[in-house]
Amino acid sequence: MKLSLSLTRPLAVAAGIAAVAVAAPAVAEYPEKPVRIVVPFGAGDSLDGTARVIAEQLKKALKVPFVVQNIPGAGGGKGTAEANKAKGDGYTLLMGSTGALTARPLISKPGYVTSDFVPLAQLVEVPIGLAVKADSPFKSVKDIVAAAKAKPGGIKYATPGPGATQHINMEIFAKAQGIGMKHIGGRGGKGAITKTLSGEVDFVFVGAPNYTGLAKGGKLRVIGIAAGKRVPYFPNVPTFKEQGYDFTVAVWFGLLTRKGTPAAVVGKLRAVVKTVANQASTSALYKKFNFNEAFLDGEGFQKRIDANVAKHQVVLKDIGLIK
Amino acid sequence: MDLIPFSAIGAALGAIADPMILLWILIGVVVGLIFGAAPGLTATAGVAIATPLTFGASFEVAMALLLGIYCGGYFAGSIPAILINTPGAPGNAATALDGYRMARRGKADLALSLSVISSFIGGFVSILVLMLAAPRLADFALEFTSVEYFALGTFGLVCVAAVSGGSLLKGMIAAALGMLLGCSGIDPVGGMTRLTFGDPNLLGGVPLMPALIAFFAVSEMLVQAARKDSLATLPAQRRVGMGEVLSHYLRNKWLTIRSAFIGTGIGILPGTGPTIAAWISYGESARKKVPNAEEEGDPRGVIAAETANNAVTGGALIPLLTLGIPGDTVTAVLIGALLIQGIDPGPFFIAEKSDLFVQILLILLFANLCILVIGLGTRRWLPAILKLPPRILIPIIGVLCATGAFAINNTTFEVGLMAVLGLGGYVLIRFGFPMAPVVLGLVLGPMIETNLRNALTANDMDATVFLTRPIGALLLAAAVFTIVWTWRRHRAS
Numbered sequence: 113m114k115l116s117l118s119l120t121r122p123l124a125v126a127a128g129i130a131a132v133a134v135a136a137p138a139v140a141e142y143p144e145k146p147v148r149i150v151v152p153f154g155a156g157d158s159l160d161g162t163a164r165v166i167a168e169q170l171k172k173a174l175k176v177p178f179v180v181q182n183i184p185g186a187g188g189g190k191g192t193a194e195a196n197k198a199k200g201d202g203y204t205l206l207m208g209s210t211g212a213l214t215a216r217p218l219i220s221k222p223g224y225v226t227s228d229f230v231p232l233a234q235l236v237e238v239p240i241g242l243a244v245k246a247d248s249p250f251k252s253v254k255d256i257v258a259a260a261k262a263k264p265g266g267i268k269y270a271t272p273g274p275g276a277t278q279h280i281n282m283e284i285f286a287k288a289q290g291i292g293m294k295h296i297g298g299r300g301g302k303g304a305i306t307k308t309l310s311g312e313v314d315f316v317f318v319g320a321p322n323y324t325g326l327a328k329g330g331k332l333r334v335i336g337i338a339a340g341k342r343v344p345y346f347p348n349v350p351t352f353k354e355q356g357y358d359f360t361v362a363v364w365f366g367l368l369t370r371k372g373t374p375a376a377v378v379g380k381l382r383a384v385v386k387t388v389a390n391q392a393s394t395s396a397l398y399k400k401f402n403f404n405e406a407f408l409d410g411e412g413f414q415k416r417i418d419a420n421v422a423k424h425q426v427v428l429k430d431i432g433l434i435k
Numbered sequence: 436m437d438l439i440p441f442s443a444i445g446a447a448l449g450a451i452a453d454p455m456i457l458l459w460i461l462i463g464v465v466v467g468l469i470f471g472a473a474p475g476l477t478a479t480a481g482v483a484i485a486t487p488l489t490f491g492a493s494f495e496v497a498m499a500l501l502l503g504i505y506c507g508g509y510f511a512g513s514i515p516a517i518l519i520n521t522p523g524a525p526g527n528a529a530t531a532l533d534g535y536r537m538a539r540r541g542k543a544d545l546a547l548s549l550s551v552i553s554s555f556i557g558g559f560v561s562i563l564v565l566m567l568a569a570p571r572l573a574d575f576a577l578e579f580t581s582v583e584y585f586a587l588g589t590f591g592l593v594c595v596a597a598v599s600g601g602s603l604l605k606g607m608i609a610a611a612l613g614m615l616l617g618c619s620g621i622d623p624v625g626g627m628t629r630l631t632f633g634d635p636n637l638l639g640g641v642p643l644m645p646a647l648i649a650f651f652a653v654s655e656m657l658v659q660a661a662r663k664d665s666l667a668t669l670p671a672q673r674r675v676g677m678g679e680v681l682s683h684y685l686r687n688k689w690l691t692i693r694s695a696f697i698g699t700g701i702g703i704l705p706g707t708g709p710t711i712a713a714w715i716s717y718g719e720s721a722r723k724k725v726p727n728a729e730e731e732g733d734p735r736g737v738i739a740a741e742t743a744n745n746a747v748t749g750g751a752l753i754p755l756l757t758l759g760i761p762g763d764t765v766t767a768v769l770i771g772a773l774l775i776q777g778i779d780p781g782p783f784f785i786a787e788k789s790d791l792f793v794q795i796l797l798i799l800l801f802a803n804l805c806i807l808v809i810g811l812g813t814r815r816w817l818p819a820i821l822k823l824p825p826r827i828l829i830p831i832i833g834v835l836c837a838t839g840a841f842a843i844n845n846t847t848f849e850v851g852l853m854a855v856l857g858l859g860g861y862v863l864i865r866f867g868f869p870m871a872p873v874v875l876g877l878v879l880g881p882m883i884e885t886n887l888r889n890a891l892t893a894n895d896m897d898a899t900v901f902l903t904r905p906i907g908a909l910l911l912a913a914a915v916f917t918i919v920w921t922w923r924r925h926r927a928s
Contacts, residue, residue, distance in 0.1 A: 155483030156767035164487045164771075182483065183844045185639020186621050193635045194846055220621070220628040223635025268893055274626030296581075296889050297623060299706060302760045302767070306705050309758070312580040312893055325759035325781020397490065400774050433626055 142202055142377045146177040149367070151207045152191025154184040157300075158319060158401065162236055162365045163207040165397045169388040180207075186222065187273055188212025193223035200372025202381060205232070208368045210277040214420040219275055219433050226421055227371070230378055233385045234366035234408035234416065236398055239339035240278055241320030241349070243332045245308055248315075253336040253355045256315060260291035268313040270304035273297040275433055278304075280424060281338070281361040282317050283431045288359070308332070319363060320346065321402030338362075345402055364406065366413050382410050439566075439789045447793035451801070456499050460798055463503020464805040470504065471511030474648055474839030477524045478508025479764040486772045494776045494791060498798050501772055505765050506802040509709055509745050510554040510810065517546045517737075518820050519832050521652035521839070526709025526747070528647050528874060529717040529740035535655075536732030541670035543818035546737050548680045551810030553691070553741035556684075558803040560695035561702065561749025565756075566796050569785060573757035576703045581890035582900050584706070586910035588883040591711060592875055593914040594718030597921040599869035609868045613876020614883070616641045623881060624888045636848040643710075645840040645853040646877055650870045652836050653857025656829050658864060672818045683734050690720055690735055691742055698743030702750020706882075708763035709747040714875050716743030749799065756784050756792065 147170070151163045160182060167178035183191030192212050198204030206229055217225045244250050250259070260267040271278035274297050286293055298304025301318040308316040309331060324345055326332040334349045338361040342351060352359040367385055369378060388394055389407050398405055408416060428434040450456070463485075470481035481504040489497035512523030517534035530550060537546040564572070579587075592614075596606035619630040620640030631637035684691055694716040701712035720739030721728075728736075751762025759780040761767035773780050778788065785792045820828070840853040860870060894900045902908050 154764065154767070155479055156761070156764070156769070156771055160483070161771045161774075168487050168490065180483075181845060182480075183846075185642070189621070189635070190639035193638070194844065219626065220638070221633075221635065222638055274622075274624065294892060296893055297885075299623065299885070303706055306577070306760055307580070309760075310577045310580045312889075325779045325784070328779075329758075329782025331758065331782055397775070400777065401771070402774075 142380055143174055143176045145203065146179055147174075147203050147205060148198075149178055149180050149205045149207055150191050150195040151180055151182050152184065152188035152195070152212050153182065153209075155182050157184075158238060158321070158403070159188075159207055159209050159365050161401050162398075162403065165394065165401075166235060166367065166385070166388065169391065169394050170384065173384055173388050187216060187275055189216045189220075189222035192216070196224035196228050196370065198370050200370040202369055202373045202377035204370060205381075206368045206370075207365060209365050210363045210420060211275060211280070213368075214417060215275055215277070215280060215424045215428065218421070218424055218428055226417060229368040230371050230373060231410050231413035231417060232367040232369060232378070232381050233389060233410060234364050234406060234413040235385075235389055236403040237362040237364045237406035238319040238321060238403060239337055239343055240281070240317060240361040240363065241323060241334050241338065241343075241346070242315055242317050242336040242352075243305075243308065243323050243327070243334045244315045245311060246331055246333050248333065250315065251333075251335065253352060253357060256335075257289050257291060259314075260286070260289075260293055264292050265294060267291075267315075268294040268296060270296050270298045270307040270313040270316045270318075272301050272304055272318060273299060275428075277361065277363050278317050278319075280427050280431070281359075284423075284427050285357070285359050287427075287430060289357075305332070324402060343402075343404070362404075362406075364416065366408070378410070439785070439793060443789035444793050446790040447797055450495050450790075451499075451794055451797045453495070456495050456798075457801060459496050459499035460503045460801050461805055463500040463505075464507035464802050464809065465503075466500075467504035467507025467509075468511040468806075468809065471508035471527075472514050472523045473842070474515060474521050474523050474652075474835060475644060475842035476839075477512075477644075478505055479768060481508050482765050482768045482772075486768060486775075489772055490775055494778075495794060495798075497772055497776060498795055501769060502795065502798045503802045503805070505769075506558055506745070506748055506799065507806060508765075509748060510551070510741075510806050513550040513554070513737075513741055513744075514547065514817060515835075516651075517550060518543060518817065519652065519828070519835075520655045521832060521836060522647055524709070525643050525647055525878070526713050526744045527740075528651060528710065529713040529871070530737055530744070531651050532717070532740075532871060533728070533732040533734070533736030536728075536730065537734065537737070538732075538818070538821060539669060540731050541673045542675075542732070543672055543821060544814055545673075545675045545680065545683075545734065546732070547814040547817060548675060548677075548811065549683060549734055549737045550741045551807060551814065552680065552684070553694075553738045554745040554810070555803050555807045556691060557695050557698050557742035557744065557746035558748055558799065558806070560692070561699040561746040562796055562799050562803070563749075564696075564699045565749040565752055565799075569753045570757050570782075572703055573754050576705065576754055577758075578906060579704055580904075581886040581893060582904050582907040583910070584704075585883055585886035585890055586901065586907040586914075587704075588711075588879045588886065590910045590914040590917075591715045591718065592872070592879045592883065593917050594722075595714055595875045596872040597917050598718055598721035599871040602867075603918070603921050603925055605868050606872050609863065609870070610872035610876040612863075612868075613873040613878075614880030615876075616646070616873075617877045617880030618884070623885045624892070636846075636852075640881070641852070641856075641877060642843065642849060643877065644843050645849040646856055647874060648836045648839055649853045649856035650860040650874050652832060653853060654860035654864055654870065656832060656836075657857065657861040659825065659829065669821060672821060674815065683738065687735055687738055691738055693719065694739045694742035695746045698746025699750035701743070702747035702762050703753045705754055705760050705762055708751070709744045710878050711882075712747050712750075713740040713744040714871075714878070716740060745803075752795070752799075756780055756795070757782060759784075 195206040512527030516522040516531035
């Protein structure tokens with residue numbers, strides 16, 4: 113069959129119009145192709161675990177693949193910058209965490225600022241805990257503060273790395289107590305623990321779930337949790353507050369999208385993430401990782417991010433990471 | 436071994452002997468082979484992608500799949516390394532040095548066979564060590580502080596710089612250039628940004644995989660393109676019998692055993708991995724000079740690198756299963772998979788869950804047997820790739836390199852970086868600089884710098900700690916000895 117030219121052209125125009133017409137309500141159809149979740153840390157990191165759990169649940173709810181993509185480097189800065197290059201269409205999401213999102217843009221120009229991203233929901237929190245080697249003389253947070261006062265600069269501690277939330281907050285604590293300590297980066301939470309086990313540092317300050325196996329096996333002693341209340345997996349370890357220090361730190365993980373994402377898509381994503389985050393099957397998976405569920409909706413998450421940025425601005429100047 | 440009761444061995448055998456479990460191990464190994472052989476995809480990525488699939492699976496099925504990918508992935512990177520000078524994963528880069536030379540001399544079959552059997556031996560020895568001495572060795576790993584890591588990094592770098600052919604001075608310059616590249620990004624101790632030229636893409640430093648593809652595959656393509664005449668005259672590939680392959684192991688039994696222990700030992704150390712293990716083992720093997728190794732390729736190099744590379748698997752599981760601390764990047768991902776199974780690995784794991792521990796050992800053993808069978812079964816037809824005329828083969832490698840660099844982060848930046856570094860590598864080769872120390876400088880530079888500065892910070896800037904701690908002092912003394920020895924040998928010849 114041969115179509116005459118006169119017929120082809122109107123057909124093409126019609127097809128074009130149809131395409132536009134189909135494209136217009138695309139927001140309502142979101143998502144119509146796989147969605148990528150950028151995790152700015154390596155595979156196996158706890159942020160990665162959170163992302164993979166939520167990706168599985170979102171896939172079931174929205175019937176398109178949610179693909180987790182790890183882009184590690186620069187303490188989360190590299191992957192966050194990469195997510196910032198995407199179009200604001202809801203097809204690239206960011207698994208954001210405290211330090212990369214709120215501290216890194218203050219320290220250097222990583223290719224994004226905090227306000228480049230629109231929060232969808234905070235998902236989990238990891239409470240931070242202080243642990244020492246099993247044979248350490250320190251039995252409480254007070255012992256450490258006293259030792260640091262007695263010998264300024266004599267106490268050494270490890271966190272995942274310079275500029276990490278754990279490092280910034282331990283410096284906040286030290287400043288409040290009027291003590292100075294030496295910081296050594298562990299290139300990740302497990303690396304920081306290794307430095308404590310080998311005796312290179314006096315204590316480690318990383319996510320408390322990291323300690324469970326070693327504490328049970330008698331290699332580490334957890335002596336303080338920087339959370340509002342005790343954590344279920346260390347029922348006998350008092351909080352900092354119980355020991356007389358008003359100090360809470362948590363690393364939070366949440367899902368964000370690039371700014372410019374259509375409001376309808378943001379609305380749909382917020383609603384779906386809220387539903388899947390509060391499902392029993394999601395909680396069960398988080399529980400296995402010892403994560404504290406800490407759902408905050410978009411607005412609540414935004415407030416928390418803003419508060420973190422304001423706090424970091426002051427401390428980073430104090431510890432010399434901002435000139 | 437006294438920790439494991441016989442009842443546990445029986446129970447584990449019963450669980451693993453299920454044909455479905457064996458099938459899952461085989462599937463894991465095949466998936467691992469694909470991830471390992473494709474440049475840009477690594478065993479770590481394979482295990483990370485497969486982990487959510489195990490959320491609903493039993494312990495045996497989950498471990499069968501994931502450990503299969505682990506072992507298969509570490510081995511398979513050697514196939515493209517030998518055939519087209521493109522290491523499939525960073526741990527196989529050292530294999531490319533001698534393996535590729537052998538392939539170009541018609542000995543691809545021998546090189547592939549050696550890589551298969553060496554991987555098996557390395558894997559097997561590391562399983563034995565994991566079984567017999569895990570808790571004690573984990574305690575030994577904790578003797579390593581920043582001082583020892585600094586000394587180990589320095590020793591490794593000096594070894595490779597000294598033996599990589601050409602002059603000692605050029606080797607050292609090449610290593611320094613690699614370390615300079617490794618300085619880019621966020622300063623790992625102070626947290627400040629340096630040498631990024633304002634490009635946020637470089638904040639994370641120069642990524643290893645694009646650099647490896649650049650310095651090995653891209654530079655080599657340019658070298659080949661520049662000497663058109665020799666391209667057409669590759670000698671015919673020669674098949675080798677099993678007897679000839681095994682004779683290499685009889686002649687080099689000490690090298691093989693030493694490489695297996697180097698690999699296992701470095702696997703045990705948290706924060707290291709197959710790349711460092713393979714290079715240090717390779718450096719050790721290359722101390723003994725073989726005539727014409729520069730041209731012909733030395734089978735000992737393939738044996739050393741591949742044995743150590745796969746021995747990392749059992750080694751890296753030691754701190755994971757005894758302390759809950761991963762020995763390399765794959766075991767870091769495995770923590771999540773174990774947590775989902777309700778297992779929080781720690782000092783009690785082997786004693787309390789001895790049947791699960793034995794299951795892991797058996798799965799590893801069977802995975803290594805799968806590699807042996809699949810590897811030896813395919814070694815004959817893989818070299819057929821080399822029969823392709825260069826005008827077809829080189830563009831294919833080019834596309835493979837570009838997609839590999841892209842696949843790492845799904846970004847085009849890595850592709851551009853690969854092209855620039857490849858060109859730089861070609862210029863260096865033209866001026867007679869060896870490539871191996873550049874790559875190793877990039878791998879070990881950050882380790883050396885971070886640990887030097889951390890060691891000094893932790894010890895009130897007292898540099899004598901490098902002499903007073905025995906392991907560190909020994910390694911540094913070995914580094915100095917290597918430099919003096921190489922220098923004297925160069926003067927003598």
